[in-house]
Amino acid sequence: MINYEISEHLKKQLDNSKHDKYKEIQNFLYELLNPHKKIPYHLELQNFLGWIDSPEFMLRQIKGINDFVNKSKSYDQFIFIGMGASAILPELLLKEQWINNEKIIEGFRDNKQSFKPKFYFIDGTQDRDLNDVINNYKKTLIFFVSKSGKSIETKTIMQNLMNIPDISNNFIAITDYGSDLYNFAKSNNFQEIFCNPPYIPGRFSAFTYTGLISAAISGVNIEKMLKSVIKFKNSIIKTNNHSLINLINYLSKMLDCKIDIVNLLSSNEKDPKLLWVQQMISESLAKNNRYLIPLNSDLKKLKNRHDIVNIFFKNNKYSLAEINNEKLTQSIILNNIENENLGVFIYAIQLIITSLSFIESQKGLEFNPFTQPNVELAKNEYGKHNILLPSLNEFQLPVSSNIKNLKYISFLIFTENDNKKKEFD
Structure with a gap:
């Protein structure tokens, strides 16, 4: 179940609102979670709804996953490389002991007494030299995560690492069947290729x-x-007055009250849940006229804003009473969402985003909350010209005969080197 608390002032304001879509939300979720009914939502968005039954599908893959985990015990390090959700999601479900305010606490010291993390997650935009991270190439597994395999940043890192013999034998691909990454991994004899079930947005x-x-x-x-x-999913259909439906209804009431900015907070400022929920809101709901804007900001700066609600994900700092005393009058606390309850929280967020995208749309199926057309367009354009990024350590512009055929080129450079920043300004 979803366990949450609402600050006294906010709850009173929302309870007094005449805007009530509980029954509509309940009917929508009932139909959404019963695919055999084939409602218009299913028929129009059928290529994006594979996530609804992905827990059941993956439950049937447990033996294969466990076999792989047993084989992986001979390795010391696990590095996951991706872009966007492909970089966030591998960290999202990680066991809580591996994550704290310093991001990764478990690992070891190499011969030079430099700290080497056991788990490392690299967003393709990060300026990272993997030589500073990897202790022993032969004892390291590197996972390339990409739904389409077209992300230029991930492809660039992969191509650079292909030239290192000791590590290229330890590549793993996580992708869709038949994708660019799947074909590349197959032709280059990756150690393992995991193909995700179809029709699931990244x-x-x-x-x-x-x-x-x-x-x-x-x-x-x-x-x-x-x-x-799966138990939580089934309970939504069978239970009257379900806590998730109540929460979605409260969020709908918030929008009606012009509270359309959510400030996402955790006692761990690097909590991967913050990044993922922020992405889910901004990329799925921002297309709607009645949108939510996600923030992750200092509470003190937002105390007197009437259009903002604070949502606490991991609340070790404030109790509901302290929140009321601190005059953080517009706050919601999501309790008990760690460890064994994390999966329920994540599935609930997916249902919340999907429900609000439909319920709050003024014209029903007005837009698709599961796509990112401009991102896909950019990937396809890059693919046409077979462009890779320059080495992040050499700061050299790529030289290619294809460049003269392009209408424009943009360069995005990430560096902590102040001299290099001035050089490229």
């Missing part, structure tokens, strides 16, 4: 190999997690 793929492989390696009982998600 940011909704927590309960696929994308999110579950790293979780299983870190020690999460993913079988227990998936079974709890």
